[in-house]
Amino acid sequence: MPFPDPRYLVAFHPKRVMHFFTDVLVIGGGLAGLRAALAVDPKLSSLVVTKDGLNESNSAKAQGGIAGVLAPDDRFEDHVADTLQAGGQLCDEAVVERVVREGPERIRELIQWGTQFDRKGDRLALGREGGHGRERIVHALGDATGKEVMRAVVARVEASPHVDVWRDTYTIDLVTFEGTCRGALLWNHRYGLSVVWAKQTILATGGAGQLYRETTNPDVATGDGVAIAYRAGAELRDLEFVQFHPTVLYIAGSSRSLISEATRGEGARLVDRHGRRFMPDYDSRAELAPRDVVSNAIVAEMERTQHPNVYLDLTHLDAELVRTRFPGIAAICAEFDLDITRDRIPVRPGAHYMMGGVTIDLDGRTTVPSLWAAGEVTASGLHGANRLASNSLLEALVYGMHAGEGASRAAAEVDDSFTAPGVDNAEVESVGEPLNLDDIRNSLKSLLWRNAAVRRNAEGLSEAIENLRHWCRYVLARQFSDPTGWELQNMLCVARLMISAAADREESRGAHVRTDFPDRDDRQWAHHVTFVRSPRNPEYGCNCGKAK
Ligand code: SIN
Secondary structure (H helix, E strand, O other): OOOOOOOOOOOEOHHHOEEEEEEEEEEOOOHHHHHHHHOOOOOOOEEEEOOOOOOOOHHHHOOOOEEOOOOOOOOHHHHHHHHHHHOOOOOOHHHHHHHHHHHHHHHHHHHHOOOOOOEEOOEEOEEOOOOOOOOOEEOOOOOOHHHHHHHHHHHHHHOOOOEEEEOOOEEEEEEEEOOEEEEEEEEEOOOEEEEEEEEEEEEOOOOOHHHOOOEOOOOOOOOHHHHHHHHOOOOEEOOOOEEEEEEEEOOOOOOOOEOOOHHHHOOOEEEOOOOOEOHHHHOOOHHHOOHHHHHHHHHHHHHHHOOOOEEEEOOOOOHHHHHHHOHHHHHHHHOOOOOOOOOOEEEEEEEEEEOOEEEOOOOOEOOOOOEEEOHHHEEOOOOOOOOOOOOHHHHHHHHHHHHHHHHHHHHHOOOOOOOOOOOOEOOOOOOOOOOOHHHHHHHHHHHHHHHOOOEEOHHHHHHHHHHHHHHHHHHOOOOOOOHHHHHHHHHHHHHHHHHHHHHHOOOOEOOEEEOOEOOOOHHHHOOEEEEEOOOOOOOOOOEEEEEO
C-alpha cells in the first residue's frame, strides 16, 4: 500500500458545500490573529475563524508578560543581544532588530486600547525572566498578563465592524489553486463543510504543545496550522526546536499548570528533594539562565536524585509580595493544599513553545502566494533554537500587525471579479475497523514525551519514527468527519516532521539536546532544517533541505 499523503483531509466538491467570501481570512483567534485582523484596512472585510472561543489560546493563558525596552536606562542593543544569545546562532538578526525596536510601540498601543499593566507608582512595573540581562517584562494582574491583554484586544475587535469572528470553527485545510492560496475549507455545526474564499489568508493558529504528555499548552494547541500549511505546499523549518518550560506544576491529579518564570525573576530558587539549591552548579546565571539550560539541569537532578520532580522554593521571599505578584499561581497551588509562601512547589519541565513552524519573510509572507502567517505557528527567525522568555507575545504583536497590513494591501489589489476556482478532492473508501482515536492520541503523546522531550538520542528517535510511520499508515489513509479525527491526523503529520528533523540534527543546540551528540557543531549545523511536501516522496512526505 502506498504511504498515505492526502492533499486535503476530507472529500469536498465546490457544488456541494456552502461558500462565503471575504477580503482577508485570519485563521486563529490568539493575539497574533486578532492583531492581524485589527491591521486590516476597515474598508475591507476580514473574518477571523477560531476552533474554540477567543479565550482558549496560549496567548490568553500567558502568565509572564511581554518583553520590551521601556526602562529609561535599558537599551535596544541589550534586548537584541539577549535574544541572539538564547537563540544559539539560528536567529535572523534583521528580524530580531525589527521586533525589539518596534516592541515598545506595540506595548504602548495595547495601553491605549485599555490594557492595564501592573504599575509601580506612576511607572510600569518591570519584571525579570531567564536570559534577560535586566528587568524588562511588563505584566498584568500579577501573573495573568495574557488574560488582561486579550480582554483589551478582544474588546477592540468586538468594536470593529469590519472584523467578523466565527468561533467553534475548525479549519480543515487551506484551499489552493495553481499554487496560490484562495482561502480555506472549514467545518462548524452551523454550516457543516464550507469554503471561505479569501483574497489573502493569514495563518495564526499557535503551537503544538499537545503533542506531548506533559505540557503547559491548552487542549487546542495541536499543531493544526503547521500541518495544513505543509499540505498546501508551504516551507516549514526548525521543527526540531521545542522549548520545554522548566517549571510546570507536578502534582498527581492536577492539570499541568505553568509556574511562571517570573517567580525566579523575583528570587525563587530551584532545589532538589533534599532542599539543596542546584542551579549555581550548572550556570553562573543560576535560576535565571535560559530555559534550555534550566530544563536540562532539572532533568539531570531528577535522574541523580531518582525523584520524579524538583521543587521551586519561594518561602524565603516576602510573603505579601509573593501573594500580590502571583495570585493565580497561589490559587492553583492552594487547591492542592500548598501555601506557596510556606511550602515548596513540586515542578518539572513540560512542552511549552514551538520555535519552528511555517517559514515567513520579514513582513510575514509564507512561501505560498497569498498566504501569510504570524505568531507561534511560524519560524520567523526571532527565536532561533531557543526562545527568550516573554518574546512570544511581543512577536505576536509585531508580526500580527505586519502580516495584517501586508495582507490588507495585497487584498486591495485583487479585483472583485475574483471567482471561486474549481477544486475538489475525492472521497476515500472507509477501510477496516473503527479506530480508537483517543487511544492513538494518548499513545502519541506518551511516545513523544519518552523519546523526544528535553533529551533525545538516535535510538529513541528512530523508535519514534517507526511507531509514527505505522500509525500514519492507517490513520492518514482514512477520511474523518469531525475535528477529533482531523486533529489526530494533524498531530501525526507534525510529529513525524518534528522527529525526522530531530533525528537529522546530529548536534545539541538551544532546546534540541542530543545525548549522543552533546556538543554544538557550528561547522556542520549552523543552518535550518527545512521541509516542503513532495508527492514524489510521500513516505517521508518531505524534502529535507538546509537553509542558511
Ligand atoms: C512564563 O511566565 O514563564 C512564560 C512566559 C513565556 O513563555 O515567555
